Structure formats: structure tokens, C-alpha cells
Amino acid sequence: MPTRNTSPMVRPGASGRAVEGGDKRERARHGAARRRGRSERFAPYVLIAPAVLIIVALRLYPLVLGVNFSFTGDGEANGTAVGFANYLELLDDPLFQTALANVGLLVLLLPVAVAIPGLLATFIYLKVPGHRFFRSVYFFPAVLSPVIVGAIFNLMLAFDGPLNEFLGAVGLGPVDWLGDPGVAKFAVVGVQIWATFGMALVVFLAGFATLDSSLLDAARVDGASLRQSIWHVIIPSLSQTIQFVFVTTMIGMLTSMFGLLYVMTSGGPEGSTYLPEYYIWIQQGQMNRPALASAASTVLFLIMLVVGLLQISVLRRAGRED
Amino acid sequence: MKRTLSAGVVVLALTVAGCGSATRPASTPTESAGAAGAASKLVVWDWKSGEPYAASYIEKAKADFAKKHPNVTVEFVPQPFEQYYTLLGAAMQTKTGPDVMLFNGGGQIRDRADSLLPLDEYVAEDKSRLAGWEAFAKDGKTYGAPVTLQGHPIYYNKALYEKAGITAPATTWDEFLANCDKLKKATGAACFALGNKEGIGPQFWLSGMGSGVLTPAEYDDWIAGKRDWKSPHVKKIFEMFKETGDKKLNNEGANSTAMFTDIFSVFNTGKAAHIIGLMSDIGHWKDFGEFIGPDKVGIMLAPVVTEGATPSLPYDGGIGYAVAKWTKDPKAAADLVRSLTTTDALSSFSAEAGAIASDTTISAPQDAPVVGEIVAQLKAGKPALHVAMDSKTIDLMGRLSQKLLSGSATVDEAVEELAASDQEN
Structure with a gap:
């Protein structure tokens, strides 16, 4: 190495310069690293800032305002704090109680709403004759708006409508589908399921695409019946898909039935088809009780929060099992 | 779990933050800035x-x-x-x-x-x-x-009346019921076209029939806000409403027939002989006349039930x-x-x-x-009974009327609930 042979006079200086230069570089490197470290530390915050700001400004802030508003009065008491008066009034209102009871009914009917698309998807997957045709036909109602669906079924289910005419022709008495409180809520839920099961069906079919067909073949070779195949092979393999459909169907039922109710029953007969959403709309728009409506909205929000958290925990547990 | 907890905390914080504090005070005096001349x-x-x-x-x-x-x-x-x-x-x-x-x-x-x-x-x-x-x-x-x-005349179909051999509309409730029988037998038409899906039916009923049931003093008190729900005459109006259901005087499926879209066509097509309609906007003389002929649309005053009642056009x-x-x-x-x-x-x-x-x-x-005929009645007309009530009681009356028709509430229960709601508001 030529440097070894250089004079000792030069060496220290040279090395001194080298050290000096190295120090500068080191410092620069350190500085850059520090800067990089700082900017790296802030980068995530900067990157999520737009999303956070949007959520805070457009979601959380209005939510806080709404909750705050629910503790104020209506009409002459507008703007003055009334504590929990609105919530107490809600608890006392038989109409709101009916609305909450109907939420319970929807939860109870959820398995039906999930089982129907699940079964139909199974048949399509098993390639029943005409499965291609059914695949598109089943999806068709999902593209119709609730108002159109409601109008169609208003005609179909009218007292002098085609369904009752058919029942009359086969010798059964007419049913007041939308006028009998015991029947109307099931009629509306039935229409909701009819209108939305197409989407769940598509999710199920996507789930089937990941299903290991050799398992089904093996079951068939072992002589399993259709019921046994569904119960022991298909359902366990699709557990995650089924849970996903449960969550989305529940949310759909709780938040998107307003259009149907508005068109088909107006909450009637006898207030039997009220849901919290419809109640909120009536109080805000028809009764001029915005603060009471805010209180009802807060209650609906809490219900959705509890339902959502329960469902997330169920999904997470299912994820761990896999 | 952590997320569950933090979400819970957020909700709790929101709830606490809401207590006590209020939005801005109700009314701020408006200054009259733009004088008549300013743009x-x-x-x-x-x-x-x-x-x-x-x-x-x-x-x-x-x-x-x-x-x-x-x-x-x-x-x-x-x-x-x-x-x-x-x-x-x-x-x-x-x-x-x-x-x-x-x-x-x-x-x-x-x-x-x-x-x-x-x-x-x-x-x-x-x-x-x-x-x-x-x-x-x-x-x-x-x-x-x-x-x-806006008012609520009782319209009738003159063509159906002619077919049933009725020359003039009834002036008493009993006579009216007898006419309904005749109309049903001669024409097959229901007595009333009633669309009560939205619960609007009883508003029209209360106002359309009220002047034949309440005494003039009771009527004026009602409008003035002194509503005597204990009066047998008030109860009678709701009993008559229930009677139309029990005696099958209405078109079938009244509770599932919409007022503003479907029920007018029941009257327009001659499937019902009477309808308590409106005077302006929709469901009135002009609409009906287009279907059954302008000269076949008649109006009648409320049939008298109570002695001393003076039927008038409610508007x-x-x-x-x-x-x-x-x-x-x-x-x-x-x-x-x-x-x-x-x-x-x-x-x-x-x-x-x-x-x-x-x-x-x-x-x-x-x-x-x-x-x-409508204009001639305006002078003697009185405010409609249901307009004097608050919207919450009106809404309740709608649901109760559906219960009356379906038989799941009695007239006593309905009147009691209405009285409580009316006095509260």
C-alpha cells in the first residue's frame, strides 16, 4: 500500500485530515439520519392525517354534535339543556319500544336471511340444471332500488292484488299482507330478503371458489348424502364466508330498510313495522322533534356499536381458529 | 379487545360531554337591515x-x-x-x-x-x-x-244513487246506513272508500262526520282547545268509525290501501258510493269529475246523529x-x-x-x-275538528284507527289514549 511508505510527517496530517473529513461526513451522516429519523417518525402521521381529519371532521365531530344535541329540548325548550329527558321519553314511547322490538325480530330472522342465499349458492355450485340462468336471475333484484322494489310489492301484495287473487283461485282466503300487523312485518322482511339476497349469494359463490372440491368428491365417494355433504363439508369449509355474510346482512337489515318501510307500510299498520330509522325520520321531519330524533339516533348508534363489536369479536375468534 | 375498550371509552366520553351543555340559545333578535330601498x-x-x-x-x-x-x-x-x-x-x-x-x-x-x-x-x-x-x-x-x-266534503256518486233508486242524500245516520244497504244490494258498491294505510282516514272521518254528532257548543269548544274527551258524543264519532269496519261498509283492505294514490281510484271507478275527500290540491271535485262525470259528483253534509247538531262543511x-x-x-x-x-x-x-x-x-x-254547492256551504262552514289537534295526537289517532278497524283496540281504549295525548300536548 503506497500510504504505508509515506513519511510520518505527512501521515498524521493526512490521517488527521482524513479523520477530520470522516468526522464531517459522520456528522453529516448523523444529521441526515437524524433528519431522516425525524421525518420518518412524522411520515406516518402525515400520511394518515387526511384520513384522520376526514373522519374527525365529517364523522366524529357531527357525532359529538348529535349526541350533544340529544340532551337539549325541542320547540320552546330549543337549545336549553334538558338532561336525559329525551331518553326517558323514548323509553316511555310505545312506538319506540315497537321499533326496538322489531330490531330484535330482525336479529332473530337473520339466520333465515343468511340460509336462503347460502342454500341457493350451494345448488348453483353443485351445478343443478340451469344454474347459469339462476345465477344471473338471483342477482337481478340486488340492482333495484328499495323504492322500486317497494312499489312492485305494493302492487303484488295489495288486498285486491295478484297474490290474493291467486290465493282466492286456489280456495284460500285473502290475506291483508300489508294491513295486518301480525303479517305486515314479516311481509316487509321477506321483501327485504328477496331484494338483497343476490349480493350475499355472490359472496357465497366467491367462497365456493376457494372450496377444495376434492373434499366434496371424497365425501361423494364415501356415499355422503346431499344433506351430509352440506353439513359436514360445505358449512365447515365456508365458515368465514358465512360469518362475513352474517355481518353484512345484519348491517343491511338495520340500516337500509327505510325505503321499503316508507313505500310499503309507512310504519303501519298500527305502528307495527316501525324501525328506529323510520322513527327518527318521523320525529325529525313530521313531528318537528329534532332533539328527540337525535336521542333516538344515539340509541340506534349504540345498538349498532354493540352489534358491530360483537360481530367483530366473533369474526376475530373465527380467524384465530383457522 | 383493546379496540373494543377504546371504542367504549369514546362512547362514554361522548355521552358525558353531552350532558349539561347545550346548543346556542333559541332565538336571536333579527335586525331589519335591508330597508325597502336597498337591493x-x-x-x-x-x-x-x-x-x-x-x-x-x-x-x-x-x-x-x-x-x-x-x-x-x-x-x-x-x-x-x-x-x-x-x-x-x-x-x-x-x-x-x-x-x-x-x-x-x-x-x-x-x-x-x-x-x-x-x-x-x-x-x-x-x-x-x-x-x-x-x-x-x-x-x-x-x-x-x-x-x-282545504276541507272535507262528503262526496257521493250520483250515478250509483240513481241506480239504487235514492233520490236525495240521507240527513240522519240511520237513514244513511239504510241507503248504504240499498247501494250495496243494487250496485255492489261499498258504502265508503276508505284508505287508511297511513292512518289519515280518521282525520277525514272526524272532521267529515263531527258536525253531525257534536252539539254546536261542543264543536266550538273543541276548536277553541277545550276538548271534552269524556263527552259521549266524541266517543260516538269513533264508535261510528268502528261501525263502518264492523258492518263492512268500507272497501276491503282499508288498512292497507293508501289514501292519496289508491283510494281515490276506488271511488273514481264506482267501487264505493261515498268518500270523505278534499276541496283543493288532490282528491277533490275536479279529480272525481274527470272520471265519473262532473255532473255525477255530489256533496252532502254530515248525517245528523245527535239532536241539536247542525251539520256544516268543515274547512x-x-x-x-x-x-x-x-x-x-x-x-x-x-x-x-x-x-x-x-x-x-x-x-x-x-x-x-x-x-x-x-x-x-x-x-x-x-x-x-x-x-x-261547496262555495255555498263556505259561509256556514266551520274549522275542521282534526286541524285543531296537534300532530302527535293526530299521528296516534292514525294508529289507533287501524286498531279500531282490525279489532285490536276498543273505542274506550282509543278515546282514553287520545285524551291523554291531547291533554299532554
């Missing part, structure tokens, strides 16, 4: 100005207003009626709404009176020319000027314009309301929209003889 703009909300039949009415009103306030521009914003009060409620909450707005008379305007400007000092001159002011008044103050009159101000409290130029806004209720503008509206206008000095359209 400014008035915004009007309604659900009529977008309709073709209202075009010449709006034009005439605008022209009249321009003469008084040449520097003030007026913008009409038609809103969809289904969402009108929802939108208006939100606008009123923020106090950024229109300066002038259309209202239905009765509960809708009274419930919002605290956001409206009393118009008495501005409209004094119009008081005797226009009818129907009571529906726009609360606690002795007038908050709106009527454009149309009120139908729709009318009001002024918001927060408007910057109350005088100009009130003048616009006056321009919207001139004789000239109203006669246009009456002729083209098929409405009974509030102006008593204009003559009704001549192509329908029944209009003459």
Missing part, C-alpha cells in the same frame, strides 16, 4: 311553484311584488313535498332557511310558530277578503296568509305563506306574502290548480256544478 333578495320555499299549473300564479304574484319593491329580487325554490318539512326543519334549526315559506295550515305551522314572524300588522287589510286565517294562527297571532281553503285555510323570524327585511317579506294572496293571483291558482281559493271575492270555476 336585497328574498328566498321562498314551497312545493307548488315548480308545477306548471302554478306558473301564472307565481308570475302574477312576482309582478305585483316588483311594483312595491323594485330592488328586491325573489327566488322561488320548489322542494319535493315528501321531504319538505324535513328540509325545512333542518333549515330552521340552523336559522339559515328561506325568508318566506309555504305551510299546510294547522299543526304543521303551529308546531313551528316560534320560528315565524307574526303577520298581524302587515295583513290587516286582507283579513276580511280572505277566509281560513284560523288555521295559520296560534295564541291569537297570525303567522301565515291562506292561499287555498280551514289549506296552504299559506309565512315569514321566518330571521328574515332581514320583515316588511318586504310580508309584502311578498301579500302579493302571493292578491285576488288576481289567487284566481289564476284556483282556475288552473283546481283549488278552492281563500279569496271570497273570486267566483269559483263554472265547469263543475258541485263547486257551486
Whole structure:
């Protein structure tokens, strides 16, 4: 190495310069690293800032305002704090109680709403004759708006409508589908399921695409019946898909039935088809009780929060099992 | 789990934060900034100005207003009626709404009176020319000027009457029931066309039949707010309503038939002989006349049930314009309301929209003889009973009426619940 042979006079200086230069570089490197470290530390915050700001400004802030508003009065008491008066009034209102009871009914009917698309998807997957045709036909109602669906079924289910005419022709008495409180809520839920099961069906079919067909073949070779195949092979393999459909169907039922109710029953007969959403709309728009409506909205929000958290925990547990 | 907890904390924080604190105080006094001369703009909300039949009415009103306030521009914003009060409620909450707005008379305007400007000092001159002011008044103050009159005549199908050999409408309830029998046997038509899906049926019933059941004193007390729910006559009105269900006098499936779309066609197609309809806007003489013939539409007064009752046509101000409290130029806004209720503008509206206008000095359209009968009844007419009630009790009455028809509530239970709600509000 030529440097070894250089004079000792030069060496220290040279090395001194080298050290000096190295120090500068080191410092620069350190500085850059520090800067990089700082900017790296802030980068995530900067990157999520737009999303956070949007959520805070457009979601959380209005939510806080709404909750705050629910503790104020209506009409002459507008703007003055009334504590929990609105919530107490809600608890006392038989109409709101009916609305909450109907939420319970929807939860109870959820398995039906999930089982129907699940079964139909199974048949399509098993390639029943005409499965291609059914695949598109089943999806068709999902593209119709609730108002159109409601109008169609208003005609179909009218007292002098085609369904009752058919029942009359086969010798059964007419049913007041939308006028009998015991029947109307099931009629509306039935229409909701009819209108939305197409989407769940598509999710199920996507789930089937990941299903290991050799398992089904093996079951068939072992002589399993259709019921046994569904119960022991298909359902366990699709557990995650089924849970996903449960969550989305529940949310759909709780938040998107307003259009149907508005068109088909107006909450009637006898207030039997009220849901919290419809109640909120009536109080805000028809009764001029915005603060009471805010209180009802807060209650609906809490219900959705509890339902959502329960469902997330169920999904997470299912994820761990896999 | 962590996320569950933090979400819970957020909710708790929100709940606590909400307690006690309130939004800004209700009313801030509006200063009258724009004097009559200064250039400014008035915004009007309604659900009529977008309709073709209202075009010449709006034009005439605008022209009249321009003469008084040449520097003030007026913008009409038609809103969809289904969402009108929802939108208006939100606008009123923020106090950024229109300066002038259309209202239905009765509960809708009274419930919002605290956001409206009393118009008495501005409209004094119009008081005797226009009818129907009571529906726009609360606690002795007038908050709106009527454009149309809305009422509930009992319409009947003269062709069906002829077929059944009935020469004149009944004057007593028993006679009326007998006529219903005859009509059913001769024509197969139901006695009443009743659409009670939205629960509107009992409002029309209460007002249509009430004057034949309540004594004049009871009637006036009811309108004045002294409603005696313990009176056997009040109960009788609801018993009669239930009777129409029990005796199958209504069309089938009344609780699932919509009032404003389906039930009028039941009457129009001769499937029912009577309907308690409206006078303006929809479901009135003009609509019915187009189907069953203008000369076949008749109106009758409520059959008498109680001795001493004097049947009269129930009507009120139908729709009318009001002024918001927060408007910057109350005088100009009130003048616009006056321009919207001139004789000239109203006669246009009456002729083209098929409405009974509030102006008593204009003559009704001549192509329908029944209009003459309605107008003749106006003088002796009284405010409708249901318009005097608050919207919450009206809503409750709708649900209870469905229960009465289906048999899941008794008349006693219904009247008791209504009394409690009426006295509370």
C-alpha cells in the first residue's frame, strides 16, 4: 500500500485530515439520519392525517354534535339543556319500544336471511340444471332500488292484488299482507330478503371458489348424502364466508330498510313495522322533534356499536381458529 | 379487545360531554337591515311553484311584488313535498332557511310558530277578503296568509244513487246506513272508500262526520282547545268509525290501501258510493269529475246523529305563506306574502290548480256544478275538528284507527289514549 511508505510527517496530517473529513461526513451522516429519523417518525402521521381529519371532521365531530344535541329540548325548550329527558321519553314511547322490538325480530330472522342465499349458492355450485340462468336471475333484484322494489310489492301484495287473487283461485282466503300487523312485518322482511339476497349469494359463490372440491368428491365417494355433504363439508369449509355474510346482512337489515318501510307500510299498520330509522325520520321531519330524533339516533348508534363489536369479536375468534 | 375498550371509552366520553351543555340559545333578535330601498333578495320555499299549473300564479304574484319593491329580487325554490318539512326543519334549526315559506295550515305551522314572524300588522287589510286565517294562527297571532281553503266534503256518486233508486242524500245516520244497504244490494258498491294505510282516514272521518254528532257548543269548544274527551258524543264519532269496519261498509283492505294514490281510484271507478275527500290540491271535485262525470259528483253534509247538531262543511285555510323570524327585511317579506294572496293571483291558482281559493271575492270555476254547492256551504262552514289537534295526537289517532278497524283496540281504549295525548300536548 503506497500510504504505508509515506513519511510520518505527512501521515498524521493526512490521517488527521482524513479523520477530520470522516468526522464531517459522520456528522453529516448523523444529521441526515437524524433528519431522516425525524421525518420518518412524522411520515406516518402525515400520511394518515387526511384520513384522520376526514373522519374527525365529517364523522366524529357531527357525532359529538348529535349526541350533544340529544340532551337539549325541542320547540320552546330549543337549545336549553334538558338532561336525559329525551331518553326517558323514548323509553316511555310505545312506538319506540315497537321499533326496538322489531330490531330484535330482525336479529332473530337473520339466520333465515343468511340460509336462503347460502342454500341457493350451494345448488348453483353443485351445478343443478340451469344454474347459469339462476345465477344471473338471483342477482337481478340486488340492482333495484328499495323504492322500486317497494312499489312492485305494493302492487303484488295489495288486498285486491295478484297474490290474493291467486290465493282466492286456489280456495284460500285473502290475506291483508300489508294491513295486518301480525303479517305486515314479516311481509316487509321477506321483501327485504328477496331484494338483497343476490349480493350475499355472490359472496357465497366467491367462497365456493376457494372450496377444495376434492373434499366434496371424497365425501361423494364415501356415499355422503346431499344433506351430509352440506353439513359436514360445505358449512365447515365456508365458515368465514358465512360469518362475513352474517355481518353484512345484519348491517343491511338495520340500516337500509327505510325505503321499503316508507313505500310499503309507512310504519303501519298500527305502528307495527316501525324501525328506529323510520322513527327518527318521523320525529325529525313530521313531528318537528329534532332533539328527540337525535336521542333516538344515539340509541340506534349504540345498538349498532354493540352489534358491530360483537360481530367483530366473533369474526376475530373465527380467524384465530383457522 | 383493546379496540373494543377504546371504542367504549369514546362512547362514554361522548355521552358525558353531552350532558349539561347545550346548543346556542333559541332565538336571536333579527335586525331589519335591508330597508325597502336597498337591493336585497328574498328566498321562498314551497312545493307548488315548480308545477306548471302554478306558473301564472307565481308570475302574477312576482309582478305585483316588483311594483312595491323594485330592488328586491325573489327566488322561488320548489322542494319535493315528501321531504319538505324535513328540509325545512333542518333549515330552521340552523336559522339559515328561506325568508318566506309555504305551510299546510294547522299543526304543521303551529308546531313551528316560534320560528315565524307574526303577520298581524302587515295583513290587516286582507283579513276580511280572505277566509281560513284560523288555521295559520296560534295564541291569537297570525303567522301565515291562506292561499287555498282545504276541507272535507262528503262526496257521493250520483250515478250509483240513481241506480239504487235514492233520490236525495240521507240527513240522519240511520237513514244513511239504510241507503248504504240499498247501494250495496243494487250496485255492489261499498258504502265508503276508505284508505287508511297511513292512518289519515280518521282525520277525514272526524272532521267529515263531527258536525253531525257534536252539539254546536261542543264543536266550538273543541276548536277553541277545550276538548271534552269524556263527552259521549266524541266517543260516538269513533264508535261510528268502528261501525263502518264492523258492518263492512268500507272497501276491503282499508288498512292497507293508501289514501292519496289508491283510494281515490276506488271511488273514481264506482267501487264505493261515498268518500270523505278534499276541496283543493288532490282528491277533490275536479279529480272525481274527470272520471265519473262532473255532473255525477255530489256533496252532502254530515248525517245528523245527535239532536241539536247542525251539520256544516268543515274547512280551514289549506296552504299559506309565512315569514321566518330571521328574515332581514320583515316588511318586504310580508309584502311578498301579500302579493302571493292578491285576488288576481289567487284566481289564476284556483282556475288552473283546481283549488278552492281563500279569496271570497273570486267566483269559483263554472265547469263543475258541485263547486257551486261547496262555495255555498263556505259561509256556514266551520274549522275542521282534526286541524285543531296537534300532530302527535293526530299521528296516534292514525294508529289507533287501524286498531279500531282490525279489532285490536276498543273505542274506550282509543278515546282514553287520545285524551291523554291531547291533554299532554
